[in-house]
Amino acid sequence: MLKKDETQSLHGRLEGGQSNLELLHTIKTDVELELFKAVYAYEEALSEKNKRKTRASRTWQMIDRRGIIEAAERAVDRDIETAGYRVLVAMGLHDFTFEAVIVRYQDIFKPEVVARAKERLEELSKIEI
Secondary structure, three states: OOOHHHHHHHHHHOOOOHHHHHHHOOOOOHHHHHHHHHHHHHHHHHHHHHOOOOOOHHHHHHHHHHOHHHHHHHHHOOOOOOHHHHHHHHOOOHHHOHHHHHHHOHHHOOHHHHHHHHHHHHHHHOOOO
């Protein structure tokens, strides 16, 4: 179950857009919380890299359309390399990748997505960033 301070902290991070405020009310599980933390970590890493506030607009659009679980599955199950992984790893935030969350909560996700997440983590851990 979510801790009150985690929910309040997450609420504080939600800015603008009614749809983002509605997302707060859809977080019912720890895996959903961790996936949202991954999105915010990605935004923080992008902002640091770009030296200005940068939102993960495409990710939020996918979350709005499909929900956080399916958005994470689709992001990980792509054939193209994930820029989010590289950015997060470069900032020392390995545990905040969708891949890492999916591997931690394997029973929630489709088996083929879990396998792809494991494969991707193994492949990407060999790449020097």
